[in-house]
Structures are given as C-alpha cells and as structure tokens.
Amino acid sequence: MHASPFLSLPGAVAVEGIDEGVAGHYGNPIVEQRRLERGEAIVDLSTRGIVAVAGPDRLSWLHSMASQSFAGLRPGDSAEALFLDASGHIEHVVHAVDDGETTWLVCERADAAPLSAFLDRMRFMLRVEVADRGDEFAVIAAMSTAALDAAAPAASPSGVALDWVDPWSERIPGTHRYAADAGHPASEWRAIERIVPRSSLAEAADAVRSGRIGVAGSLALEALRVAAWRPRLATEVDEKSLPHELDWLQSAVDLGKGCYKGQETVAKVLNLGRPPRRLVLLHLDGSDTVLPETGDEVIGEKVRPEPVEGQAPERRVVGRITSSAMHHELGPIALAVVKRAVPGDLPLIVESHETDVAAAQVEIVPADARAAVDVPRLPRLGARP
Template sequence: MSGSPFLALDGAVPAEGIDEGVPGHYGNPIVEQRRLERGEAIVDVSDRGVLTVTGPDRLSWLHSMASQALDRLAPGASAEALFLDAAGHIEHDAHVVDDGETTWLVVEGSDAAPLAAFLDRMRFMLRVEVADRSAEFGVVAAASVAALDAALPASAPNGVPLDWTDPWSEPAPTAHRYAPDAGHPASEWHWIERIVPREQLSVAADAVRAGRVPVAGSLAAEALRIAAWRPRLASEVDEKTIPHELDWLRSAVDLGKGCYKGQETVAKVLNLGRPPRRLVLLHLDGSDTVLPARGDLVVGEKARPEPAEGEEPERRPVGRITSSAMHHELGPVALAVVKRAVPADLPLIVESHGIDVAAAQVEIVPADASAAVDVPRLPRLGVRK
C-alpha cells in the first residue's frame, strides 16, 4: 500500500504503533476530538485491511464459522463478527457489510493477511472466493454520514453503499451485555467506516484542503473509542482473551446461533461461569503528564495486617494497560484488563516509564459478573437424610 494522501495535509503528524501509516493528529488532538464527536470531522483509517468474499455460499459459509449470525445479512446492513479458536479465544475481528453480491470485511491492517489465509483454508468445496483487497480499497471514518459525504461520495459497486455502521451503541436483542445500558457511554459513540477505492482517498484529502470538511487524527478517534469502552482487536486482545472479558458479547456475538468454533466456551462461561478477567476504564492521575503504554503493569497494594514501622504495602500485579488516551473531558484515561477478583473499589497504580501513576477504576465487566443460568446444587450421591 502506498502512503496515505492525508499525511501530506498541513500539520499532519504520523501516528505510531498500531495506527502507523496514517496521521496521528494535525496539531491539536483535543480540538480534533471535539469536532469528531460532533460529527463534523473525518478520520483517515486507510491503515485498515479490506477483504472480500464472493460466491453464492458466502454468507452461509461465513455464518458457519463466525460468532455472529450472518446467513441472513441484508444488503447494506452492518454486523461485527469474531472468529475464535477451539478454546474460545479471539483470533480475528471483522466489520461486515454485504452489498448483495460481495461481502466486505474491514479488519485491522496487520490481520488482513492472516484472516484471508484462514478463510481461504476453510473454503473446501463451497462456492466462495476470498480476496485481500487492501491494496485496492481504503477506509475513511466519521461519526456522521454528513461528514463523509462532504469528503467523498459513498462507493457502491453493486448499487449498495459500502458504509459500515458500528453496532456497539445499539446491541441486537440476541446480544448479551455485562455492563448495564443505563449510563453506558456507548450511547454517545457513533462510528461509520466508508470503504472506497484507494485513489479516492486523495479526493477526501482535497476536500479537507479546500475547507469542505475538518479532519481528525487517530489519537482523537482512539480517545473517543476508549471513553466509549469499545474494545479493539489490535489493543485489547491477547492470546488468552475471550469475548466476555471485554463485554464483546454486546456487539459481536449472536447468542441465538450455535455450531461455530469456540461456541462451547462462549455458552459455558456465559451460562455457568464468570469471565476470568475483566475490562475496566481507568481514570489516571495526570500530575506527571505520563500516559501509560500498552502492556504497562497495573498493580494493587495489599496492606499487611501488622506492618512494621516504615514498611510499604505489598504490591501485586493485577493486570495490564491495553490502550490509553488524553480525553477532552475526562482527562487521561486508559482501558485495562485486570483479574476478575480485583475489588471494584481497590485503588490501583500503573507502573509506566519508571513512574507510579495512580488510577481509579470504573467497572465495565463487573467484578461480580455472575452466570446467566442459576444451576441448582445437587445432593451428593449416597447421602441420605
């Protein structure tokens, strides 16, 4: 993929880390956040990958492997699907839209080739074709269709606009939510991804240059995502992650379907157990102007019953930072995955860049998240009363 034309805009500063290849900001991330939140600005997310699946069996085939019900996905409708391993761990995440002839998958750029290879291996004798179209198509995002339309027209190769609308803010009836809907910041999260031919990215950049639409960088988009408690494959997921830990049953898992790899774990943890870890939002002390990095250790202090004079409380690792940002209203915030047993009111410390950063947690997946099914205790065999 060639360099993004957005990087040639005035003030563009390249992003680092998971969003490398697009602008991180254009000089004022906080102002960019506000414009993006109001639905005025667009974001270059052309670092994302784009896959296509064609053929008459495409939707039923994807349905058989994914966590989401896709067999009856209507043209133009949006869905999110996870692909899990046999133990229920998340391997891939796809933003799915079908135009009646082709199913389009927007994925993390680093995951495009692995997911395409996995899907290609699973074709067998079915009438499907998988292609990595990342070199041909890019993605531009915004919080409103109006902002996208001001930048460039929607692409519709088969007469259906290729706009994916994030279902995070409006879960389907067949979804499950650990975090209650009341007061959930997802209600303020609006996100639309427009798939366009890569040569059209320069049209969007020209619209910004001409003053027809403002632009925001990836830092602004990440800050709003974190504040909305919205998980992302490139940041919140490791080799052990199951959907329950991130409250990802909310948007990416249809509990009305079965028979897909990892489904047994999804059902078992939901109905009989508890997520072994849980996602939290951390409000960070900004006194030292330190923003933690992904992977920084989160620790809790355990006071000894009878500490000796001058003895410091014992520190115990309880989790890791997955993403962080400076939010225009909340200040420094982060998402972290912590152990299930960590008390919700326990003050935490993030060890970052040799500095201790105090953190207060907000529950996303509650510490007392219980099983959805209450299984009665059975009497022990051989015991009579």
Template sequence: MTASPLLALAGAVPSESSPTVAGHYGNPMVEQRRLERGESIVDLSDRGVVTVTGPDRLSWLHSMASQSFDRLAPGEGIEGLLLDAAGHIEHAVHAVDDGETAWLVVEGDEAAPLAAWLDRMRFMLRVEVADRSAETAVLAAMSLAALDAAVAAFAPAGVALDWVDPWAAPRPGGHQYADQAGHPASDWHLVERIVPRSALADAADAVAAGRVAVAGSLALDALRIAAWRPRLASEVDEKTIPHELDWLRSAVDLGKGCYKGQETVAKVLNLGRPPRRLVLLHLDGSDTVLPAPGDEVVGEKVRPEPAAGEAPERKVVGRITSSAMHHELGPIALAVVKRAVPAELPLIVLSHGIDVAAAQVEIVPEGAGAAVEVPRLPRLGVRKP
C-alpha cells in the same frame, strides 16, 4: 501500505503505531471535539479489506463466525469474531454485504492472514476470497454528513459500503455484562466507509478546501476508550475470550448454531465467570505521564497491615491495553485485570518509572457470574420429608 494522501495535509504528524496515517493534525483535543460533533473524518486507510464473493458466502461465514451472517441484508453492517477451539479471539471483522460481495474490514496486519485462512477453509463451497487492501481504503466519521462532504459513497453493486458500528446498543441475541444505565456507548456513532484507495486524494482535497475537517487516529482512540469500545489491535491477547471485553453485546449471537469456540462462549456465559475483566481507569495526570499498552497495573494489599516504615505489598493484577488524553475526562485508559480485583481497590499503573494512581470504573463487573442458575442436587442418601 504507502502513506495516505491525508498525511500530506498541513500539520499532519504520523501515528506512532501506524506511520502511513496521521496520529494528529496539530491539536488532538480540538480534533476530538470536532469528531465527536460529527464534523470531521478520520483516515483509517491503514486498515485491511477482505472480500468474499459467491452464492455460498453468507452461509459459509455464518458457519465460522460468532455472529449471524445468514440473514444479513444488503447494506446492513455487523461485527463478528473468529475464535479458536478454546474460544480465544483470533480475528474481528466489520462486515457489510452489498448483495454480491461480503466486505470485511479488519486490522491492517490481519488482512493477509485472514484471507489466507479463509481461502484454506473453502473446500467445495462456491466462494472466492480476496485481499482488497491495495485497491480499497477506509475512512470513518461520527456522521454520514462528514463522510459525504469528503468523498461519495462507494457502491459497486448499487449498495453503499458504509458500516455502522453496532456498539451503540446491544444487538439482539447478544449479552451485556456492563450496567446499561449511563453506558457511554450511546454516544458512539462511528461509521466506516469503504472507498477506492484513489478516493483518498479527493478526501484530502475536500479537507484542504474547507468542506470538511479532519481528525487523527489519537482523537478517534480517545473517544473509543471513553465509549468502552474494545479493539482487536489493543485489547486482545492470545488468551482473550469475548466475555472479558463485554464483546458479547455486539459481536456474538448466542442463539446461533455451532461454530468454532462456541462451547467456551456458552459455558462461560451460562455456568462460569470471565477469568479477566475490562475496566476503564481514570488516571492521575499530575505527573503528565500517559501509560503505554502493556504497562503493569498493580494493587496494594492492605491486610495484614505493614509494619511501621514498611511499604505495602504490591501485586500485579492486570495490564494497560489502551490509553488517551480525553478532552473532558482527562487521562484515561482501558485495562484488563483479574476477575477477583475488588471494584473499590485503588490501583497503580507502573509507567516510565513512575507510579500513576488510577481509579477503576467497572465495565465487566467483578460480580459477573453465571447467567443460568444450576439447582443444587441433594446429597445421596438424604431424603427430604
């Protein structure tokens, strides 16, 4: 992808992970506050857009995805996952249908592989798949007012292509492991607007004229981490299942029929436990070190007690997936750790040769267990009076 016109704005610094968009515009903390208040837009033109047209599009997507597409009304946005046969996450899509076309927003490097895979799965169905990333782009904000100030809604079939993130509250048919009381997702109001790529220049003009503010990807990521919101590009590896990230709350309909990976989704929810779990880490910022994705998270074994002068034994219990400097919370991170790591265990992040102390906040609780209680059967030959 070519550099976005918003990257030419004053103060723009390219994102380290995606250099076609801005990581920040000179003051990430101020950008966070403005974005949180719904005053700014964020350039997500590095994301990909895949379309599916044809009369069978919704029933076809419904048959493959973890979320229900068959009753999707024009203008309604949903999130769905595409899993492998073992239930591991392969793709995550932000979907909105305009009555003629299903528009799927994905990570930028996922668009071409997803379009190719979907094209192979068409068989005899009346659907057509296209990668539209070269001609369309994505802008985001925490309010429709900010988006409207930047660029008009795009509605090629008469329905605005605005995807409202369902993370703010558990969807019907989903399941939430995290404690509902005080869940930070209630403050997450992200809207993604699909627009013609040519409209990015109009958005840049609106920012330059002072009609709307702009924030970089670092600001959005900090708010996302604080909201416990998982992202495919950050939190997912080849072993990830939705339960580990509490992604059943927004991207899975547990009442829908057969799809690839459903057996694992149902079995882990009803009879098992997530093998790993997502946590938020509050990091010690005294060394001004912000951990990088992939940095190891370790715990110190406290029993048996080490001998005098001997360092406690350490064990790797997880890895950092995302980190940020939040304008209120300070340095924070999301990490995936082993299920059995005690919630009260102090953790240490090994980053840049420095030990960074970390206190965990449970997202998927240590005690998350089976949703269905299976009665114990009496042993053979034993009769109760």
C-alpha cells in the same frame, strides 16, 4: 504500505505503532476530538485491511464459522463478528457489510493476510471466493454520514454503498451486556467506516484542504473509542482473550446461533461460569503528565488485616494496560484488562515510565459478573440429611 494523501495536509504528524501510515494528529488532538465528536471531521483509516468474500454461498459459509449471524444479512446491513479458536479465544475480528454480491470485511492491517489465509483454507467445495482488496480500496471514518459525504462517496461496486455502521451504541436482540445500561457511554459512539476506492483518498484530502470538511487524527478517534469502552483487536486482545472479558458479547456474538468454533466456551462461560478477566476503564492521575503505554503493568496493593508499622503494602500485578488516551473531557484515561478477583473499588497503580500513576477504576465487566444460569448444587454421594 501505500502513502496516504492525508499525510500531506498542513500540520499532519504521522503516528507510530499499530496505526503507522496515517496521521496521529494535525496539530491539536483535543480540538480534533471535539470536531470528530460533533460529526464535523473525518479520520483517515486507509491502513486498515479489507477482505472481500464473493459467491452465492458466502453468507451461509460465514454464518457457519463466525460468532455473528450472517444468515439474514441484507444488502447494506452492517455486522460485527469474531472468529474464535476451539477454546473460545479471539483470533480475528471483522466489520462486515454486504452489497448483495460480496461481503466486505474491514479488519486490522496486520490481520488482513492471516484472515484471508484462514478463510481461503476453509472454502472446501463451496461457491465462495476470498480476496485481499486492500490495494484497491481504503477506509475513512467519521461520526456522521454527512461528514463522509462531504469528503468522498462510498464505493458501491454492486450499487450498494459500502458504509459500515458500528452496532456498539445499540442493544441488539440476542446479545448480552455485562456492563450496566445506566451511564454506559456507548450512546456517544456513533462511528461509521466508509470503504472508498483508494484513488478517492486524494479527493477526500482535497475536501479537507479546501475547508469543505474538517479532519481529525487517529489519536482523536482512539480517545473517543477508549471513553466509549469500545474494544479493539489490535489493543485489547491477546492470545487468551475471551469475548466475555471485553464485554464483546453485546455487539459481535449472536447467542441464538450455534455450530461455530468456540461456541461451547462462549455458552459455558456465559451460562455457568464467570469471565476469568475483565475490562475496566481507568481514570489516571494526570499530575505527572505520564500517559501509560500498552502493556504497562497494573498494580494492586494487598491490604493486610493488621498493618505492620514501617512495612509497605505488598504490591501485586493484577493486569495490564491495553489502550490509553488524553480525552478532551475526562483527561487521561485508559482501558485495562485485570484479574476477575480484583475488587471493583480497589484503587490501582499503573507502573509507567518508571513512575507510579494512581488509577481509579470504572467497572465495565463487573467483578461480581455472575452466571446467566443458576445451577443448584447437588448433594455429595453418601451425605446424610
């Protein structure tokens, strides 16, 4: 793992966990959130993985395997795509930008090697080349292009700037969103991930040191992501995750294309079924200053029709915390994946650090999310009218 020049900036505090290797904050995560949100700061994401796919068959090849359409991807265009297993479970997530000769895929650090190996196995006789380019290139992020321009120019090995613009804030034709449009916070999330030569990280750190641009840690970016209901592979996804459960159909799945692994499940759950689990935002009681950790259990209390005096309500595990953050406006918040049957208005409890933390849920994927197609029930054989 490369040592980041950003860790030498004044006040830098290294983060642990999935983003280890970059600064979690530089002394004041709340102030950093505000600067980042206003487009006045950059974030070091230099530990993210970068996989490059070159060759004349690259777009049609990726199109045949991914949930997203790559067929019409033009130089400079951005896309988000999932690679699913045969049962529709999420295996890989990529942020893709094409430069006319190569498609660049930004992914989680831990997923770079598995993703490269998977793609390499699928090449067969096609004219494509897969390479892990994380040693040569790195990622910085911001909420505005101006902030990135003040730090370092984007890599452009083929003359096209490698800026990935997150599609989460847009309603893309051919996609589906379970969450209601009214009040959806996606419009506040304007993330841009810029691929730069790894040697340019020192230049970007110098821009911060000289005051040309502000800096924010990974904790600030995570807080804004959680508040925007934006899922991430390293946190929200487990071995059972379907795109529907995380409302990921809205940015990473083109429902007009088929013939990719897992497509049957995507269509079946959307058209005929309901997501077996669902993503929620939790507003947490901050009186105990306890911020839950990924994996902490979410508890629901079963309400008895006739309560028995002196008998406590039955507690049941209904989900788990995937991400948590201290937001500069919302206070302590978290994303959690809960069972579909959990009522949307049920107060919840998070068990964390041997403390019960009260939680009020905001539905992202609604508890009553219905099938897109109303299938009439057929009469039983032999039944009489």
